[in-house]
Amino acid sequence: MYNIAIVGASGLVGGTFLKVLEERDLPIKNLYLFASARSAGKEVIFKGKTLVIEELTENSFDREIDIALFSAGGDISKKFAPVASEKGVIVVDNSSAWRMDENVPLVVPEVNPEDIFKNNGIIANPNCSTIQSVVPLKVIDELYGIKRVVYSTYQAVSGSGIKGIEDLQRGLKGEEPKTYPHPIVNNCLPHIDSFLENGYTKEEEKMINETRKILNKKNLPITATCVRVPVLNGHSISINVELEREANLEELKAKFRETKGIVLEDDVKNNRYPLATEANGTDEVYVGRLRKDFSIEKGLNLWVVADNIRKGAATNAVQIAEILMKK
Incomplete structure (x- = not known):
């Protein structure tokens, strides 16, 4: 039995941690919930028991805790993840704070589970869109080799947390946005996070x-355009791949069918392809619209959909915790 902590327990991902931990029935002895002072004292139900959220402080980890799941933002993670790890806790962090640190493994269990045990007390959970993309890309790379990737994302408002959901709800009522720079209703915003000097x-x-770090391809040419769309939950991504070797679509489909964590939805004659509404509430990555890109010599297109709050955040972190426990 293990002692588990959730940091950011009152947030959208924190609440999903609780749901996923209960559904997957991890061997938990004690579960400790931490959040900011304004959330301290709130009660939540876990496996029929009432748990009280505590204020996160530097003394929060002065107790026996094996694994802490963090989803409270980068600043909190930078401050408190080292505090926890110094006290023997293995931190699985959902923020961007540690992802590109050379000493911190960045893990998607279906892709690079071996990296979990290279940790020095902190393991990083990737970006939601990255997680669902690298699951099928790993399969493609092993079969044919990847030379270049082009991402075009269609990301749900839940990716902005509760504030993004509230902006969509405001827009549907004709109210002005408070989170996004423009109304999200009836719009696609090619603007997620802040702009850099390079555009x-x-x-x-x-x-x-x-993607480069997870696939262990430091110089892989990749470009991306990330777009926020008026969808409540579930990210959709168009992925264009240039390959080292010509793809065999039937071989690739067969491989996807047998790969754990992937659901192949590719029957265009019957209008079957991945949809956000079907991915919502599930932990799998849905793949479809597989076709060759005839504009280049060895090209491939695919459409990838997943629940960004579950597989794209909470479930991926819990899967990492499961592997740690089994080891």
């Missing part, structure tokens, strides 16, 4: 750098 956004840079 890309931080979100786009994250996808590029994280």
Whole structure:
């Protein structure tokens, strides 16, 4: 039995941690919940028991805790993850704070589970869009080799947390946005996170750098355009891949069917392809619209959809915790 902590327990991902931990029935002895002072004292139900959220302080980890799941923002992670790890806690962090640190493994269990045990007390959970992208890309790379990747994302408002959901709800009522720079209703905003001097956004840079790190391809050419769309939950991504070797679509489909964590939805004659509404509430990565890109010699297109709060955040972190426990 293990003692688990959740940091950021009152947030959207924190609440999903609780749901996923209960669904997957991890061997938990004690579960400790931490959040900011304004959330301290709130009660939540876990496996029929009432738990009280505590204020996160530097003394929060002065007790026996094996694994801490963090989802409270980069600043909190930078401050408190080292505090926890110094006290023997293994931190699985959902923020961007540690992802590109050379000493911190960046893990998607279906792709690079071996990296989990290279940790020095902190393991980073990748960006939500990166997670769902690298799961099928790993399969493609092993079969045919990847030369270049082009991402075009269609990201749900839940990726901005509760504030993004509230902005969509405001827009549907004809009210002005408070989180996004423009109304999200009836719009697609090619603007996720802040803009960099090179014209890309931080979100786009994250996808590029994280994909390289997870696939262990430091110089892989990648470009990305990340777009916020008026969808409540579930990110959709168009991925264009240039390959080292010609793809065999039937072989690739067969491999996807047998790969744990992937659901192949690719029957265009019957209008079957991945949808955000079907991915919502699930932990798998849905892949479809597989077709060759005839504009280049060895090209491939695919459409990838997943629940960004579950597989793209909470579930991926819990899967990492499961592997740690089994070891």
